[in-house]
Amino acid sequence: MSKHIISAIQGVGHRTLEGIRRLGRATLYFLLVLWKSGTSLKRFGLVVRELYYFGVLSLIIIVVSGLFVGMVLGLQGYETLQKYGSETAVGTMVALSLVRELGPVVAALLFASSAGSAMTVEIGLMKATEQLAAMDMMAVDPVARVVAPRFWAGVISMPLLAAIFSVMGVFGGYLVAVVFIGVDDGSFWSQMQSNVDFRVDILNGFIKSCFFGIAVSAIAVFEGHDSLPTAEGVSVATTRTVVTSSLVILGLDFILTAFMFRGL
Amino acid sequence: MTSETLVEISDLNFAYDDKRAILKGVNMTMKRGQLIAIMGGSGSGKTTLLKLIGGAAKPSSGYIKVSGQIIHALGHNALYAMRRKMGKLFQFGGLFTDLSVFDNVAFQMREHTDLPESMIRDLVLMKLHAVGLRGAHHLMPAELSGGMARRVALARSIALDPMLMLFDEPFTGLDPISLSVIGSLIRRLTDDLGMTSIIVTHDVQETLSIVDYVYLISNGVIAAHGSPDEMKSSEKPFVHQFIHGEVDGPVPFHYPAQAYRQDLGLEDIFV
Amino acid sequence: MQRATLDLWVGLFVITGIGALLVLSLKIGNLETYHSGGDTYVISGNFENIGGLKVRAPVKSSGVVVGRVADIQFSTKTYDAIVTLNIENRYQFPKDTFASILTAGLLGEQYVGLDAGGDEVMLEEGDTIMRTNSAVVLEEMIGRFLFDKASENDDF
Numbered sequence: 070m071s072k073h074i075i076s077a078i079q080g081v082g083h084r085t086l087e088g089i090r091r092l093g094r095a096t097l098y099f100l101l102v103l104w105k106s107g108t109s110l111k112r113f114g115l116v117v118r119e120l121y122y123f124g125v126l127s128l129i130i131i132v133v134s135g136l137f138v139g140m141v142l143g144l145q146g147y148e149t150l151q152k153y154g155s156e157t158a159v160g161t162m163v164a165l166s167l168v169r170e171l172g173p174v175v176a177a178l179l180f181a182s183s184a185g186s187a188m189t190v191e192i193g194l195m196k197a198t199e200q201l202a203a204m205d206m207m208a209v210d211p212v213a214r215v216v217a218p219r220f221w222a223g224v225i226s227m228p229l230l231a232a233i234f235s236v237m238g239v240f241g242g243y244l245v246a247v248v249f250i251g252v253d254d255g256s257f258w259s260q261m262q263s264n265v266d267f268r269v270d271i272l273n274g275f276i277k278s279c280f281f282g283i284a285v286s287a288i289a290v291f292e293g294h295d296s297l298p299t300a301e302g303v304s305v306a307t308t309r310t311v312v313t314s315s316l317v318i319l320g321l322d323f324i325l326t327a328f329m330f331r332g333l
Numbered sequence: 334m335t336s337e338t339l340v341e342i343s344d345l346n347f348a349y350d351d352k353r354a355i356l357k358g359v360n361m362t363m364k365r366g367q368l369i370a371i372m373g374g375s376g377s378g379k380t381t382l383l384k385l386i387g388g389a390a391k392p393s394s395g396y397i398k399v400s401g402q403i404i405h406a407l408g409h410n411a412l413y414a415m416r417r418k419m420g421k422l423f424q425f426g427g428l429f430t431d432l433s434v435f436d437n438v439a440f441q442m443r444e445h446t447d448l449p450e451s452m453i454r455d456l457v458l459m460k461l462h463a464v465g466l467r468g469a470h471h472l473m474p475a476e477l478s479g480g481m482a483r484r485v486a487l488a489r490s491i492a493l494d495p496m497l498m499l500f501d502e503p504f505t506g507l508d509p510i511s512l513s514v515i516g517s518l519i520r521r522l523t524d525d526l527g528m529t530s531i532i533v534t535h536d537v538q539e540t541l542s543i544v545d546y547v548y549l550i551s552n553g554v555i556a557a558h559g560s561p562d563e564m565k566s567s568e569k570p571f572v573h574q575f576i577h578g579e580v581d582g583p584v585p586f587h588y589p590a591q592a593y594r595q596d597l598g599l600e601d602i603f604v
Numbered sequence: 605m606q607r608a609t610l611d612l613w614v615g616l617f618v619i620t621g622i623g624a625l626l627v628l629s630l631k632i633g634n635l636e637t638y639h640s641g642g643d644t645y646v647i648s649g650n651f652e653n654i655g656g657l658k659v660r661a662p663v664k665s666s667g668v669v670v671g672r673v674a675d676i677q678f679s680t681k682t683y684d685a686i687v688t689l690n691i692e693n694r695y696q697f698p699k700d701t702f703a704s705i706l707t708a709g710l711l712g713e714q715y716v717g718l719d720a721g722g723d724e725v726m727l728e729e730g731d732t733i734m735r736t737n738s739a740v741v742l743e744e745m746i747g748r749f750l751f752d753k754a755s756e757n758d759d760f
Binding site for chain 3: 117118120121124125128164168225226228229230232233235236239261262263264265266267269270271274275
């Protein structure tokens with residue numbers, strides 16, 4: 070009996086140590102990527118190529134999701150606000166929810182599951198098929214040549230995608246509230262404008278999306294490069310990218326919100 | 334052929350952790366212009382040896398010298414400078430799947446030289462011509478057969494005319510024709526470019542017909558070495574078993590186990 | 605994919621993204637009004653209770669936004685709140701202007717309302733508004749109402 074308890078505790082200890090070791094490896098890898106980012110800046114064409122694959126190709130999902138999220142917010146917000154006779158505040162509600170939270174967070178979650186997982190698969194497959202090892206043997210650093218450009222493309226794409234998401238969302242809210250339901254056009258915009266603050270809301274939302282971009286891209290490239298070089302290893306790494314980035318996005322969102330809006 | 338030593342391996346030991354020793358006290362000397370085979374069964378440590386020569390792993394003790402420099406003592410930049418003079422053909426080629434055949438071969442030239450695009454074009458076509466695939470320069474790696482992919486990878490690894498070529502299992506998974514094509518290409522390119530080539534393989538017949546010297550590794554130590562003819566006529570039991578592919582011998586058919594009768598639980602009944 | 609096509613798409617993407625950021629800042633946020641009155645002057649006022657007034661809340665006169673709350677401090681001398689206001693230069697107010705903290709709607713945000721007085725002299729940079737009216741605190745109002753009711757009952 071005591072044997073079982075001891076082995077259970079050992080299991081916990083083992084997993085904890087393994088987790089800490091992994092976190093340490095990931096941190097070192099992140100620093101390595103930053104250290105080797107010089108090539109990406111000198112040859113920006115490498116980053117542009119990845120911007121196409123991770124930024125441009127994510128546009129459709131971001132635009133469509135943003136539109137629908139905004140439309141739902143408009144509808145729900147109208148239903149609730151009209152009970153208090155302040156349905157003109159629907160613009161404020163839609164804009165604030167999007168700019169502060171939903172824009173950065175939902176765009177980051179979508180980005181993690183589409184572009185982030187693609188990044189992991191690409192790097193994982195390049196490792197599994199010896200492409201990274203071959204590059205290394207050809208005296209070309211794979212971290213500088215393959216990993217860093219993808220990382221920076223992710224970091225650059227994320228705030229842009231989050232902004233596009235928010236704008237599409239506000240447009241979706243406008244469509245539902247003003248065009249379909251008939252809330253007054255003027256008060257929709259003016260209430261929104263007088264209540265959304267540039268520094269408190271928009272700048273903070275932008276900073277959030279920058280953090281999310283760094284987190285998702287760093288996790289995606291680490292999982293890809295750290296994956297076991299087999300088909301199974303790559304699939305495990307992809308799942309990990311999506312799960313870890315989603316959790317990190319939500320956790321980071323809480324911490325950043327606490328700092329920004331409560332001044333902790 | 335000069336008799337100058339290019340690769341010197343001295344008392345090399347390697348282990349992934351304390352328990353599993355992969356290589357134990359390996360000594361080898363390889364001369365310029367030679368084509369050398371390192372043979373051995375699966376898991377004998379020969380692929381690890383190739384990694385150590387390329388500087389992708391560090392030995393536990395001992396050293397490998399390539400043209401007078403100790404590989405594991407080189408810093409990042411010095412190692413990369415050394416690797417520009419090396420080529421390695423990976424087991425599955427390792428072609429960049431997002432680049433065309435042409436761009437794959439041109440990769441190193443573009444990364445490491447400032448040659449004008451017109452000259453790169455000529456050089457790439459020359460390298461592709463040498464492996465007989467000049468006409469395939471516009472294809473993507475996914476459109477190539479296994480044998481063709483390996484020839485392209487070979488063309489890519491000799492792009493900068495290396496002094497040392499490493500071949501990791503170049504014959505695995507090829508049909509007989511592709512196999513002889515690769516074999517004769519390795520021999521011809523070694524002679525034409527005056528490079529030293531090291532082949533790691535367990536394909537006996539093709540290898541013995543092309544190489545100058547053979548090292549046979551078993552369980553991390555050199556079991557035998559000599560010219561292909563010496564190996565063929567060797568009376569050592571292990572060498573004989575390996576070269577002729579016999580089922581039982583010094584390398585037993587059965588994995589070590591307790592007595593068969595005991596495993597089946599027959600002991601008790603019959604005693 | 606051709607290099608040029610790729611560059612074109614990425615260019616479009618980046619321009620769209622930056623455009624979206626601009627729309628957020630200018631159209632949805634109020635960056636325009638934020639600095640538009642680049643020239644502002646500072647006045648302050650002491651309030652017994654500011655309720656839920658926040659920094660950056662609007663300052664309105666007759667419903668028009670004329671400035672923003674710049675700072676809120678508690679004074680240990682007078683034991684009340686000192687509210688500093690940034691007022692746009694183009695809006696000048698007489699010395700005896702009346703400042704009160706009001707609420708937009710029943711549950712809306714709180715803002716500072718200015719009611720111009722009749723004085724000939726205008727408020728200048730650094731001046732203090734003498735006449736202020738505190739925020740209406742719901743709890744106090746309810747408390748007063750209950751107290752009044754109770755005292756009414758005492759009469760009987």
